[in-house]
Amino acid sequence: MNRDAHLALWACQPSSSRGRLYAEPESKTRTCFQRDRDRIIHSAAFRRLEYKTQVFVNHEGDFFRTRLTHSLEVSQIARSICRGLDLNEDLAEALALAHDLGHPPFGHAGEDALSAMMAPYGGFDHNAQSLRVITRLERRYAAFDGLNLTWETLEGLVKHNGPLTGGDANTPLPWAIAEYVRTHDLELDTYPSAEAQVAALADDIAYNNHDIDDGLSAGLFTIADLKDVPLVGPVFDEVHQAWPNIERGRLIHEAVRRLIGHMVHDLLAETRTRLAALAPGSADAVRRAGAPVVGFSPEMQRNDAALKAFLRANMYRHYKLNRMTSKARRLVRDLFELFVAEPGCLPTEWRRRAGAPATTETARVVADYIAGMTDRFAADEYRRLFDVQSRAS
Structure with missing residues (x-):
């Protein structure tokens, strides 16, 4: 099924998809990218995002964003x-929904801990782990492991932040990506599609602005603290001037939605300017452009950097979050060390995949197991393994 007529020349056309690693009959009612989106939504990894930390650990409160609600917000913006821009919405949606599937429990604290523990075994990277989830760890279909998504979705997920080889991208490849591309070339030396570039910046727009909302709600900083942050302070003041007696919750929501609107409109204008100058005739021309075609204006890039700096200083490094992340790092580290040393403690299905203690094979199986945990399951597993009075299962 194809619906390409309304798309720009440089959009990813379903009829021109490079297909799937394992050939399958096409759907009569959905395009290939719609099927990708649906497979992601129905995956176990996607459901687990509901109980994975975005910034605040799940038990901190029901109001705060989780990896699931964040992914849905990224999807809407994308x-x-x-x-x-007349790009393929379905491909961008699939990428937005899948971009955090590889995140371990406890947000960046969990990733930092796994990265440190996996350093002797090839490292850990959540983008690479997302690829591993959708190509190997999801086991739902009779004919293949993974979700067998289209080349365009795999490419966009792996190149979430741009090319991985060639030019300035000469850092070692995460082992999971290097392993996969030996049998399925994702052209790591080019930029991804315009849709993938949109999904990546939609991620930035979503988490920056919604972290303002969550940070204010948690009392980590105040509206007054934001007054000198470019764009953010003026927008809050603009709302307050228009409605002097507005209640705090409405003020925050109105300001945040306006900030999202400013960023989206800036991105649309800047991207249209870049596309007009480049005049790409195909999606592959976007990949070969040598620079992103989707982006913010220089002024908005400065605003974005200033907001990130504020959040880093006032939210991500706040002592309350530092305490939470310290506990999370210790928990993940202790689980990893125990399972690598004693793989017999892994559940049966995982033990069958592991090798001898303290080997690379076992470490990678353990990383897969821990990365798939929710915050709650990881805490429960820790109690089962380290509390002598807790039941073993």
């Missing part, structure tokens, strides 16, 4: 941007 679709809106693609609609304005």
Whole structure:
């Protein structure tokens, strides 16, 4: 099924997809990218995002974002941007929904801990782990491991932050990506599609602005603290001037939605300017452009950097979060060390995949197991293994 007529020349056309690693009959009712999106939504890894930390650990409160709600917000922003640029909304949505599937429990604290523990065994990277989830660890289909997604979705997920080889991208490849591309070339030396570039910036727009909302709600900083942050302070003041007596919750929501709107409109204008100058005739021309075609204006890039700096200093390094992340790192480290040394403590299905204690094979199986945990399951597993009075299962 193909619906390409309304798309720009440089959009990813379903009819021109490079297909799937394992050939399958096409759907009569959905495009290939719609099927990718649906497979992601129905995956176990996607469901687990509901109980994985975005910034605040799940038990901190029901109001705060989780990896699941964040992914849904990224998806909405990505679709809106693609609609304005005549790009393929379904591909961007699939990428937005899948981009955090490889994140371990406890957010960046969990990733930092796994990265440190996996350093002797090839390292750990959540983008690479997302690829591993959708190509190997999801086991739902009779004919293959993984979700057998299209080349375009795999490419966009792996190149979330741009090319991985060639030019300035000469850092060693994460082992999971290097292993996969030996049998399925994802052209790591080029930029991804315009849709993938949109999804990556939609991620930035979503987490920056919604972290303002969550940080204010958690009392980590105040509206007054934001007054000198470029764009953010003026927007909050603009809302307050228009509605002097507005209640705090409405003020925050109104300001945050305006900030998202400013960033989206800036991205649309800047991207249209870049596309007009490049005049790409195909999606592959976007990949070969040598620079991103989707982006913020220089002024918005400065605003974005200033907001990130504020959040880093006032939220991500706040002592309350430092305490939470310290506990999370210790928990993940202790679980990893125990399972690598004693793989017999792994559940049966995982023990069958592991090798001898303290080997690379075992370490990678353990990393897969821990990365798939929710915050709650990881805490429960820790109690089962380290509390002598807790039941073993």
